[in-house]
Amino acid sequence: MSDLALNPVAVSRPPSVMRWIVLVAVSAAVIVFLLRGTLPALTAYPNDLVIPFKDWLAGLMTWIKVNFSWFTRSLTAIIDVPLRFAFNLLAKGFKFGTGDAAWTLPRLSWVGVTLVMAWLGYLYGGLRLALLCGLGFLCLALFKLWDNSMLTLALIIICVPFCVVTGLLFGIWGYHSPRVNQLLISPSLDLMQTIPTFAYLIPMLLLFGSSPVSALLATGLFATPPMVRATILGLNKVAPEIKDFADMAGCTRRQKLWRVLVPAAKPSLMIGVNQVIMLALNMVIISSMIGAGGLGYDVLLALRALKIGQAMEAGLAIVIIAIVLDRLSQAIAHKRPDAKQAETFIARNFNLLIAIALLGVTTLLGFVLPAFNKLPDGLTLTSAPYWKAGVDWLTLNYFDQIEAGRVFLLLYFLNPLRAVFEALPWFGVLLVLTALAFRLGGAGLAIVVGALTAVTAATGLWVPAMQTLYLCGASALVACMIGIPVGLWASRSDRVNAVVTPIIDTLQTIPSFCFIIPVVMLFRVGDVTAMIATVAFAVVPAVRYTAHGLRQVPQHLIEAGQVSGCTRWQLFRHVQLPVALPEIMLGINQTILLALSMIIICAMVGTRDLGQEVFKALAKADSGRGLVAGLVIAFIGITADRLITAWVNAMRARRGTA
Amino acid sequence: MTSPAAGAVDPRPVKLSCRNLWKVFGPHARDFMKQHEGSVTSADLDRAHLVGAVRGASLEVREGEIFIVMGLSGSGKSTLVRCLSRLIEPTTGELTFDGKDLLKASEAELIDIRRHKMGMVFQHFALLPHLNVQENVAFPLFIQGIAKAERDQRARQMIELVGLQGRERHFPSELSGGQQQRVGIARSLAVEPEIWFLDEPFSALDPLIRREMQSELMRLQNVLKKTIVFITHDFDEAIRLADRIAIMKDGEIIQIGTPEQLVINPATDYVAEFTRDVNRAKVLSAESLMGPATPAASKYTAVPAKAKITSFAADIVESPKPFAVVDGNGKVIGEVTPKAVIDLLSGRGWSAAA
Ligand SMILES: Nc1ncnc2c1ncn2[C@@H]1O[C@H](COP(=O)(O)OP(=O)(O)OP(=O)(O)O)[C@@H](O)[C@H]1O
């Protein structure tokens, strides 16, 4: 981003002309709106001018499906092998033979898996992590969610190494040829990260059918980008002296890469791995819609049947897995190499042997004591009735208040906003956005933004797009209104920071799907639910970036302000805020992108927007429709992202802090 | 600009030399150099938005000598040493190593030369964070494919040489700066290089540790007798270690000479500025301070011509008579008076032999 920041276009343009341009565009937009009686085609995009992208894409997908079925089939067959193995190993057991001769090799015992998780936790994070991992997995078994949890885990175990290796290779490619990185890899990653999760599902569903394999592929596509980025960043960050050393030691190119650069970049790479794991979990849950099975499917079924207790329980299981995987992978990433080094084979592989022994012994014990294989129903618990009772109690006693809040939000905030957005004339919006883009980032950005907006209108999805924009905007606004003050507060007090940090860390770990569950219990389906879930999901970056940005203000600037006699407010207003503003804007940008991806998922709770388009298309396997809607969502994301980034860069360039 | 010591031609063979070496950073630097064949000025470079990091450097490093490149930050020392080891390609100029044109070496030849003949120590140590001390030191041997037993043994020898035995299993992050640089030194010596580049190896260390490491380096050099190219921005360090010093400013080498030559005969005011606060008694030798021998000189206490003033200053100031200065064959070539030494020590100024 910093190279963009030096973009001379953003700095040298005379400001008077610029302000003028946006003003003219706004006035023009108002005129378009006023003339909607005489020139309706500029307000509502005329139906007969809609370009049939939908049919083209559907045709393309059908063509691919027909002509490349050999490819998709063989890919499915290949991927199916390890996937089935992992499923059998962790969840289903291996069945051999048929009929009377059939016998089953049992799956790994839940006792063994839980103990191994605790052992891993102990190795990398001491007793605390051991307790977290062990108890977490014990809960999965106790609440009778073991089978589905293991299906989800199996998908992740197969997916993550694949994402990591692919990401690493692409990252290395990008590192070695900056040109490829700039022209190909970086823009693709940008695009992949702004396309909402949902949109990945459709092509996979079409090409690979509803199966764990298509879920796996969608997950792989979705979770790889951070690894590519982490690799490029990590390799570039390796100290130049270390690179020189590799040359001076006489390394060949390959030795330099694999023996020096990659190991030296390991800390950054491990951060990438952690992100891959978390994204994969998030996506595996969402992919339950295209046949991933596992916990996501539980949530989906329970939500559809409005079984609040079950949904909550499955959701908590997801949260448990998320937290365990996150903490464990972070601990592994931060683990420093051990000073002791063992000489013999047994001593060197002691930990591995222990793990294998734990798994083996407990699994074999399962032949004698079936409880080791599957926890008997008598020992399992369920919290579902309590959740239901709790919600029932709440609705019984506080129904009026909750309902009043819901109606208030709808009547005085959401509905009016929605009316405004639905009435926005497409041509006016096109003018204003293009002018804004021109002012912030020059002609290049203006062309991109103008084209994206025009294509959005031409798909005939203008109104759903505006509905998405409205809900996303409302949620992002609320998230910022909550997040920025909290971040501000956390930046001023270490005590608050100590409370806020673990909360947002956890919020960030939780897969998006889970946010919907508790909200839908209280507020039922509709826009209010979507907004609240989205705010909860998207508030994290607003808090984090604000706190970070304000804390980063150099001490000498603050002292300079104090010396010149600033009051606390003046200090904040004239020193801290201006310096931290770019960082805060980046937080807002992230919040908007997260809100966008969440709003789409909220189609499940009955919003009426692009998400609903995708959702319906998924249900009918209508690839053209779903892809177009998905792309329009991506366009919205890209437009918002580019505009804000350009603004931040212009701001930084003006201050010379790029 | 070099002023060779009177009559003394160094008999040792040249190990590494460069002539009119340029390194210009920026786009199309080669074309630029071609266009301005022969005469490139700072203004030309500025106009083309290029940085002339090394400008027309010529030097010869002889076998077994400690050659120091000294200059302030940004003067181009690191760039020069990286050109000498071809870590970066010089823009123009000649570079020979052991009499062979190093710039013509292919990638494979270069790898071979670096594996067996060159060693380098870095300012910020450049240790591999994922390897322990033993593995770090053995790393250059490892990539050559030397068997584990042999490389472990060699690594252990090197670790002992720099006094780090007992810490083989530690990781770099567990060591102090001085210890880390000892690992860096051991690692660069593990391949028994013929030429040893040290780029500000002690700059990141505290003054006390730095002195200790300098002594350590001198001790090692007494044993190993390597050809050393040593970079520093600290003139005292340069004086302490150097056989010869090259002084750099803005990419140019402005003078090459022994510490004594630089003190006696600074080529520019810039060099004089550096040498002004130097303890002269430590740098100057008897022959620089002596006057013509009087007939009585043969009866005086004799000191060798190359002896530094400090080595006999205490004796001479208590002696009523001058000391005789003798050359390698015991022939009297001049005499040093107590007054001359006292003047020198008290900083009252001094005059070299006429
Ligand atoms: N890769 C590069 N691209 C452009 N300019 C460079 C590059 N490397 C070095 N320079 C410039 O060349 C000049 C000399 O740099 P060099 O690192 O050789 O100085 P130095 O004497 O080693 O300084 P220091 O004591 O700070 O290490 C500096 O002006 C620096 O900005």
Ligand SMILES: [Mg+2]
């Ligand atoms: Mg340097």
